[in-house]
Amino acid sequence: MRCLECNKEITHLSNEHLNECCGLTLQEYAIRHHISLDLLVSESMVAAKDNSASFSLPSRQPDARAQSVMAALVLMDAFEQQQEFLVLNSEVRRLDQLLWYLRELQVYGFQYRQEYTYTDSSHRVIANNCIKTMRAYEHKFPDADLIADVELYTAVVVAQAGEIHSDYVFLSLPESKPVENFIEQLTQNYQIRWIRLNSYNKPDHVLYRTESLEDAQRLLQLVKTHLQEIPCASDRFFAQTANAVVSKELVFDSAHFITDHPGKCENLHGGRYNLNVKVGGRIDPLTGFVIDYGYLKSVVKQRVINRLDHQTLNFVCADLGWRSSTELLNIFIWEQLIDYLPGLQELQTYETTQSYCVYKGPSLEQIQKGELPDVLKHFSRPELGKSLLRKLLRSEQIKDLKVVSQ
Ligand SMILES: [Zn+2]
Incomplete structure (x- = not known):
């Protein structure tokens, strides 16, 4: 076969050859040349057992720099135990960051590995990049709170x-x-x-x-x-990167009624709401995402859906107690999400396919400055009930009021 990097004929492509010819790993070569990794990895390389005899601990003591890097990783609980090894895993996009750790942490006996596995669920060879050392060397690690630098x-x-x-x-x-x-x-x-x-x-x-x-x-x-x-x-x-807007749709079923509304909606009734949450921002060059859809979904589900689904909206909070309209519902949802999603750009709540409300609320910065929409707050204001007019409720005349019934 021919190496697509150096154009030389070779018997088989290996990390050793790539290391000499271009510095790529097999996984990076597969990505760059859009070749399935399965074709590049031989059977003996899949799930190969690591050899603990190839590890050794340098005799020199860690300096303040190595200790600071290591203590930070200990703080983050960054190492995974795998048999006799301690492993720091990394995404392939961050390979150079992993190699930076390798250089800084040599004194703790770390070595780099690109390991390959095949599972029934993946149906293909998956590569994992990591640096690892022996658990036996852990006594050399500093405590998490040793902050030299x-x-x-x-x-x-x-x-x-x-x-x-x-x-x-x-x-x-x-x-x-x-x-x-x-x-x-x-x-x-x-x-x-x-x-x-x-x-x-x-x-x-x-x-x-x-x-x-x-x-x-x-x-x-x-x-x-x-x-x-x-x-x-x-x-x-x-780095300056492009911006994009992502949108996640979630569904919830709720009951509600509209107080003082001359129409059928005054009665308790139920329906299916479709909520579209739009988050904008810079595409993170390390993930390729503005925000991971799965993460966005779990935030919206736990902050919003779990509170509204199969509930009567009027009884979820005081703000909605009066009118659980899509407009006020959007304001409520915005306030639940903005701390987690400062890139929140727009909410769309569909009550039916024909009736929906679009809302763009204040930014997190505006909220922190107290610029909150106060349309919702009437029934939770402390001054509600404090006006002089309320004395009328306790006055003599009230005794003369008659209860009217049919
Ligand atoms: Zn080559």
Whole structure:
């Protein structure tokens, strides 16, 4: 066969050949030349067992730099245990970032692997890129809160666990005391404030979002030099890429009634609502997504659908108690989602195929400045019932009111 990179005739294509001729891995070669990986990987390479005898621990001690990178990975619980190995997995798009870790963590005995598996569910060969070391070397690892170099440590956390959406930085981190301390220190020492959100896609994790755009800027300023040094991280946080809008449709069944409405809708009745949630923003060069549809679905499902589906909308919250119109419903839904989806652009709620409402609410920044639509708030205002006119309800005349019945 002929190598499509160097044009030489070779007996078979291997990582060893590619390493010499172009520096690609087999998986990257397969992607670049749009060839199925199954054709490039021999049977003996699939599910091959790793050889622990090829690992060794350098005798030198980790310096402050290696310790900072390692402690950040320990904080994020980034390693997976596989038999006698500790493994840090990576997506192929971030291969250079993984190799940066390999260089920084050599003192802990790490080696790079591209491993191949075939499963009945995938029906094809899947490659996994990782660096791994022996569990026996774990005693050398620093504690999660050993922060020798704060800027480097923070940059590794942001590069590994961070995403940026509409200029807000999100960190998905394990729920743990060291993580809480880390977040608290960023607030105390660098005035970077955070909102703690539910993690809807990773169990035992917490989603931290920079409270404001200014907090995100302070964070990125703190770690900018190091993020530019960590391959792929600068793409994610600083590269200019195209914008797009994605939309997810979800359905829920609810009952409702419209108070004081001269028509059939005054009566309790049910229907199927179609909700379209549109989120816009920059396409993340590391994922190829504005936002993952699966993640978008799980946020909308847990923030909104689970609260509305098979419920009477009027009894979901005070705002809808009076009028559960699609207009007010959209305002309610917007307020449930905006903390998680700062790129939220538009909601469309269909009550029937012929009747629907389109709503574009305030941005997260406007909401933080108190610019909330107050159309919803009449029945939850503290001053409701406090007007002087309410005295009429308690006055003498009220005794003269008659109860009218048929
Ligand atoms: Zn070649």
